[in-house]
Amino acid sequence: MVIDVRNLSIEYKIGNDYLEAVHDISFSLTKKESLGFVGESGCGKSTLAYALLNLLEENGRISNGEIIINEKDIVSATNKEIRDIRWKEIAMIFQNAMTALNPVEKIGVQITNALLLHEKISRKQAIERAKDIFNKVGISPSRLMEYPHEFSGGMKQRAVIALALICYPNILLADEPTTALDVVAQRQVLELLVQLKEEFNLTLIMISHDISVVAEACEKVAVMYGGEIMELGNTEDVFKSSNHPYTKSLINSFPSLYQEISELEQIPGYPPSLEDLPKGCPFATRCAYAQEVCFSEKPAMRRVNNDKLVKCHFAEELDFNKRGDSY
Template sequence: MADTKREVFLEVKNLRITYETKQGKVKAAENVSFRIHRGEFIGLSGESGCGKTTTALSLMHLLPKEGKVEEGVILFKGENILDYDTKKVEALRWRDISMVFQGAMNALNPVHKAIDQMITALRIHEDVTEQEAKERSLELIKSVGIDPARATSYPHELSGGMKQRLMIALALVCHPSIIIADEPTTALDVMVQAQILDLFNQLRDRTNLSVLLITHDLSVLAETCDRIIIMYAGRIVETGRTDTIFTMPEHPYTKKLISSFPSILVDKEIDFIPGNPPDLINPPSGCRFNPRCDFAVDRCRQEVPPLECENGHCVACWRRHEF
């Protein structure tokens, strides 16, 4: 890991999650392990259905009822969150770990004023007076760049960008140590997205906050994160420092993903990965990327490649050193 001296806040070990469906068991995440240090911004990326949101939801006990953690531990400050009962989880949520959801427009309660929602969240988790809660909320609203005069607005009176800022303010209200942000800018315009990313970068400079940023948009990760985790079909295929991942990716999937990502700075040929992501009810044996991989050999079809680390750059590919 990049900086092992720093305190590990959250550690996920061998997480395996399945969803029960009529067609069979969907193996949504398998053998997922990673750590988040204090003050670190981690990006979790991959395409739809790769298990990134599933992993995030499990951290907060928010999996839908079909979902089940079959195996693994999630250690937060040394305790396994997965063993917590509802009461303990509720105490953890928002206070220690909070979440910013995709599509802020729908995540705020439309019948309550923005500031009231913050005050309520604060007073549920902390023993503070109404006045104190109000002051703290207003301060936060200011810090995310919203005019405090707008605090008493209802969500429909605010624009999409403002609502997303409010969601971030709401997530910060109890001073959590980790924010899980699931596609926080995906529904927003480019300029508003830039404003929100700027806000994240400011938070990084000003506080000790750790962020798990989940998005399919690699360029967003390139601009905000310290480390990146790439998932494919429920497994981690590569992790490493952001610059390593973008300049020297080693897993064929990561390579393809980056080369198919368009950029306005360079004249890239259009690239793509042929085929479709696998069906996770009956995933391919061996490396799950093998049916779409240009370099697959027999071993890739038979044995699952382990995630092996060298200088903090971990890759799950049998042929890592061959090219």
């Protein structure tokens, strides 16, 4: 097992209170597996991503659970141990390439500095590795010593990918890697990530609000809502035959590539506030299928068709799939 997350919960201190942003998340991945986390803004995806690198804000803390990376628990690790794990064993493509790169430092310097910090090699060797990584992500090595403002948006994203891969990590964590890119650049970046995953034998974890991105790049998908995983399974099984009404609503809110244009579904209401999380299912107030038990009892995660895991009282009793092959 390359990464094993067990019963992970994360809180933020607001005033004198702790508000839970992520609740009881569990998943595991082996070498070369890929998992995408999807859901609306505010559902806890990015908080989870930063926790996997132990990069939470000062007011954030892991209140429960374990994060095991290559048999090392980073929750209980020292600062030095965590610094050794980052970049070498798990690296991150940050959400905004514009802010992930230092605007007043040449990109090649930023990449080689990261490598020199983690490996005992000469600067000349570091520059050669950086040129090789630039080649692999589709940027000419001749542009290694240019500033971020000299790159287009798509090239900046490729440079951030190169920065994440420079130490040859086992796990690549991509937080909204196609945000702010045009559709052509989005397609190119997704194809690049899939190609690099195979070439570097990467375990890939992708965070996105766009289900089409995850459907394109990931073998598995976890649908998050209210800080919890609502449904987890193989991407094809989850998207073609969802067992949770929230998953169904997400799928039907995107236009299908394979069916005639139809009216898209709108999910009424808003995600729950961390200050007032519901006692029962977090999706109950917005769910067309909710019954009394949904408001009073939190559903347990249970295994259903095709080995999927679902948190819904009625996962196998109701037909949630109005447009089953939409993705």
